[in-house]
Amino acid sequence: MDAGPQHNETESRKQLMTLMTRHQRQIFSYIYVLVPNRADAEDILQETSLVICEKFGEFKPGTDFVAWACQIAYWRVRYSRQKYARSKVLFDQDIVDVVAQTASAMSEELDQRHEALAHCLQRLHPRDRELLIARYEPGGSVDAAARRSGRTLQTAYKALGRLRKLLLDCVSTRLAGAGAG
């Protein structure tokens, strides 16, 4: 018996939801690398998600969903340049292009780094973790992190810089160790 178009549509939605569920974070990371501001990146992610929903019929099952979705994200970033023209982190389009290529090439490494980061976070002092949460949670800021931790703004900037450096090194060391093992 022919399942009919309604069944196909349901299956398609199911597949879309599964893929989005699995790969949402990777798409966000890709966007964030190009637009390193959480709110802006989330806006573009929303727009990208809409386009993915609209164009999902064009996606070929079995091919690389993340690569396909990141292509859409890339064009949303280009399209949004005017919107983010006021941003301090705006790079020229040729810079964005080469960074986008690098990010695509490093997608597997970024996944590994993301997982390694969870281990590194575990090793931080709780006070340091709280500072990072206050800075990176939705709506968070360096200012909020400073207030909540009782630091001055300048000290908070420095502490966050130190922690990011620490985590970057920890992740690299962990991956190097895993590669050696």
Add this chain to the structure above:
Amino acid sequence: MNLSDSDILELNELCHAVVDGTLDEKQKATLSQWLATSAEAREFYVRATGLSASLCHYAGEMQTGEPDAHLLPPPPAKAGYPWRWAIPFLAMAASIVLLLWVSRTREHHPAAPTARDVAVMPPSISQNTAAAARPLPTTNDNNEFVAQLTASRECEWANDATAIAMGAHLRKGQQVELAKGFAQITFDSGAQVVLQGPATLDLNSAWNATLTRGRLKAIVPPEAVGFCVSNPTVEVVDLGTEFTMFADPGGGAAEVLVLKGEVEAAPRAIPDQQPIVLRERESRRFAASGMSAIASGDQRFAELSRQVQLDHFISPTGYAHWSFDDIGGKAYLRVTASGISADSAPADMEILPRPALATAAAPGRHEGGLRFDGKLYAQAAFPGMSANRPHTVVFWAKVPKDSNLSNAYAMVAWGANSAKFGSHPFHISWNRHPGDGIVGALRTDYGRGFAVGSTPLRDGQWHHIAVVFMPTTVPDRPIEVRQYVDGRLEGEGKPSPPGSDIFMKSTNAYATSGTIWLGCRLGTKDIRAERFIGEMDELFIADRALQHPEIVRLMSANRL
């Protein structure tokens, strides 16, 4: 070209400035030069900004359960996707998918989305996200309140053990056995039934009851359309009406007479029998042998039209009301209070921060309203709010169509005190977690649980919101919550998933010292950075669980 230590140091500083938003023009030019000319620098930049993307992710998850969950997620147990931590981001994409689905569904259901709309959501969304995000533990539903005894006349109960006091709340699964007289039961959905003894009624939910024997008259307001009364021989789904059912003892037959409006009656005794629609002054008898007309129908209708005078249970109500009509650049908005003792009295609402005052005034649902622009929040001392007593919070809210997920928390928030669990925050907001229900629907987080409705609020329209809080004696569910959107019950409380311990004690009296907060989210130590964007009007807080007719009166007449 390999990066030297000093190169790495410089790139580090530049990347910090990028993610912290402090990059100046000179730094931007330097970094652009690096990125344009060095593959190693680009890789370093991608790793550094990727780290911040991951931190956004983990910090979001640490916050996902509820405020200030300070436990870190455990490292992934094995290679593969730790998607449990992806919930904050899943929210965004899934919300898009959900919205697309909801908008498609609404094309087929022009009326406001209902619980039934939720039920027809595709398994890929309703199950996949829920299962993927957080499996909910089972709970003892028998303890849930679904109705209240609101009036009676010459009422005698079948036995002392099952006698019900006037004004008592009735639980799901409870059987009401009336020996004689009349008893009015008001369901949380808004449906009211007047039971005439001898009669036995089982309360299955706020939307469903079973008449085993005797007679009932059901009055169903528009908000409770879909209320169902069943019997072994027939199931009657109300389509907005007033009807009577007589059930023969033993369940052999039932008679249904429609006084106003119409009902859908589905015979149950005969297999494959199609439901029929009964309209005003139509009636049927349903039995094992089939459907038949009711003898002396006109006479029966005349008898049923006679009103029975009932003695109503009237509970005194104390309340606080902020109308927001007097903003006009003022920093304090006047409160009107009635029936609240001096030690629990509410104060005027203070708008913060001061610079936001200029944009605070907005056209409200009734005269002036309060606009939250993403910076503004407000607070008012209200000591009575923190007590472990029933409350009802009622207000109008308008949420912009394009409101971001980060602006969901909170329309109203306060800290509540519990002798056993200490202080903990309550939030009335809109849902941003697709695994918990429809994104954009009314959400209430409370001690050890949450409730999510079904009407998307992000449509730029005014919606009437009412949330009823009732303390219980059940150890793992100390609070029960009922949510009403535009007068319709939607979203009863569910327990929070294990691991997201939102019932944390607060150590700082600032956030939990009997203060009502509008437009912001509470943590355990301070208010959080998140702000609600939208408008609010006519905030009432009553000191008891308001009944559905009272909530509807507030909606239509703006008074208690």
